[in-house]
Amino acid sequence: MRALLDRYRADAEAGRLAFQSCRACGANQAFLRPFCQACGSEDIDWRHAAGGGTVAAHSVLHRAPTPDYRAKVPYAIALVDLDEGVRVMTHADLDLSVGQRVALSFAPHESAEGTLHLPRVSAAE
Amino acid sequence: MTTAWIAGVGDTSFGRHEGVDTLDLMSAATRAALDDAGMTRADVDGVLTGYSTAMPHLMLASLFAEHFGLDPSYCHSMQMGGGTGCGLVMLAKLLVESGQCDTVLVAAGENRLTSTGGRDSVIQTLAQVGHATQEVPFGATIPGYYGLLASAYMAAYGITEEDLAELAVLMRTHAALHPGSHLTDPITVADVMASRPIATPLKLLDCCPISDGGVAVIVTADKTRSKGVRLAGAGQAHQHQHISAAPSLSQFGGGPAAARAFAQAGLTPKDVEVAGVYDSFTITAAILLEEIGLAERGEAAARARAGDFGPKGVLPLNTHGGLLSFGHSGVAGGMAHFVEVVRQMLGKADARQMPARPEIGFVHGDGGILSSHVSLLLTQS
Numbered sequence: 010m011r012a013l014l015d016r017y018r019a020d021a022e023a024g025r026l027a028f029q030s031c032r033a034c035g036a037n038q039a040f041l042r043p044f045c046q047a048c049g050s051e052d053i054d055w056r057h058a059a060g061g062g063t064v065a066a067h068s069v070l071h072r073a074p075t076p077d078y079r080a081k082v083p084y085a086i087a088l089v090d091l092d093e094g095v096r097v098m099t100h101a102d103l104d105l106s107v108g109q110r111v112a113l114s115f116a117p118h119e120s121a122e123g124t125l126h127l128p129r130v131s132a133a134e
Numbered sequence: 135m136t137t138a139w140i141a142g143v144g145d146t147s148f149g150r151h152e153g154v155d156t157l158d159l160m161s162a163a164t165r166a167a168l169d170d171a172g173m174t175r176a177d178v179d180g181v182l183t184g185y186s187t188a189m190p191h192l193m194l195a196s197l198f199a200e201h202f203g204l205d206p207s208y209c210h211s212m213q214m215g216g217g218t219g220c221g222l223v224m225l226a227k228l229l230v231e232s233g234q235c236d237t238v239l240v241a242a243g244e245n246r247l248t249s250t251g252g253r254d255s256v257i258q259t260l261a262q263v264g265h266a267t268q269e270v271p272f273g274a275t276i277p278g279y280y281g282l283l284a285s286a287y288m289a290a291y292g293i294t295e296e297d298l299a300e301l302a303v304l305m306r307t308h309a310a311l312h313p314g315s316h317l318t319d320p321i322t323v324a325d326v327m328a329s330r331p332i333a334t335p336l337k338l339l340d341c342c343p344i345s346d347g348g349v350a351v352i353v354t355a356d357k358t359r360s361k362g363v364r365l366a367g368a369g370q371a372h373q374h375q376h377i378s379a380a381p382s383l384s385q386f387g388g389g390p391a392a393a394r395a396f397a398q399a400g401l402t403p404k405d406v407e408v409a410g411v412y413d414s415f416t417i418t419a420a421i422l423l424e425e426i427g428l429a430e431r432g433e434a435a436a437r438a439r440a441g442d443f444g445p446k447g448v449l450p451l452n453t454h455g456g457l458l459s460f461g462h463s464g465v466a467g468g469m470a471h472f473v474e475v476v477r478q479m480l481g482k483a484d485a486r487q488m489p490a491r492p493e494i495g496f497v498h499g500d501g502g503i504l505s506s507h508v509s510l511l512l513t514q515s
Binding site: 014017039040041065066067068069070071072073074075077078081083084086087088096097098099100106107108118120125127 | 284332
């Protein structure tokens, strides 16, 4: 799993949101695994989101779990349905609503384990 | 097949218990349940516990059995998040029905509020039910995950924040009639709306408090030592762990779990006369009531507003005040609903007692982010 995460994070640092796609059954998955959750095949391909998606859920957090986020309150998280057919959690602009079209970008976040490059969505142009 | 009967229930008050720990609260609840059952420690041959965030231990059930002076032939702990309380009762039912045990003690309790580190350390521990690399790094919290699913569910069914507030008001009204409740100050819909935002659309009064407390239940094969209330059905469902991976944002697993319990008992949601439904947040109760079929989609708040869920309504719900106001002490919080339903069925709910003793009770617990579900059905003999 570590190698999968390293690959995902290298992509994120380069501004690309990676997800896995099964060559055997075509299913996509956002949570990294060395196999396909849907069919069990180990014939896994990697793809990158083109950047378009729709907000499935959205929440503005006013209470943070950790010191790195206490400084950022209020901040928003979202579940985004990427156009490629996979759902991911992202950071989000504060004023988005469910069903809204959004565009993906990346922003660095200084966490206890170092700099993380995290996906973020804003209203689509 | 052997039938699983309720022999006794016991609890402590919920709220702030300075200077007591997990074992103290479990002991107090167990003593009360044994007294209620007219049993002694020697009658117990099965011991089931959950987990304690305030006292993480690899073998909490063994630890408690030794501490309390029990000598079980079957003993272990279970971890299903908030679904654990109902899960433990379901396992007690299975152990009794199978003949493995004669009398099973289910004990839960912790000083979640006053433990070292207190609320902040609990909040940080609980947040770890999120996905370690694809949710937690975003600063997500438990209210945040529920805020997400609330936003989706409210958009799908036209539910407003004022609607959800009705459920908070209802629980506070109920808690005021229970001497053991954590929160009893009356609140209005306006108070809920004006309370500070935690994770939109959820505000402080949409969220349950963190409490100290303990609850215990004794399940037995011996009808003569019971009070005539039996466990008639149980069911589970586990469709996801993480909200990002939930296959649906309107069918979370409460429906299938309940359907399995109803099928086992030969009953339907229309038969339920008293209910205890997990209410960690207002949205939790709304979704579960609607998904299980105790209210139509989008209608839970209107039902609450109409008085249907009060002690004198057509479907009394969480008459002790629920997690939202009676309090949430981890595993014990999810068992308090069960105890209240049993008390209503026995005519022992004091000032909260329904006009007529209900014949059929339903209890539902959920753990994680509407992730693990356990439904239970109780009937009078």
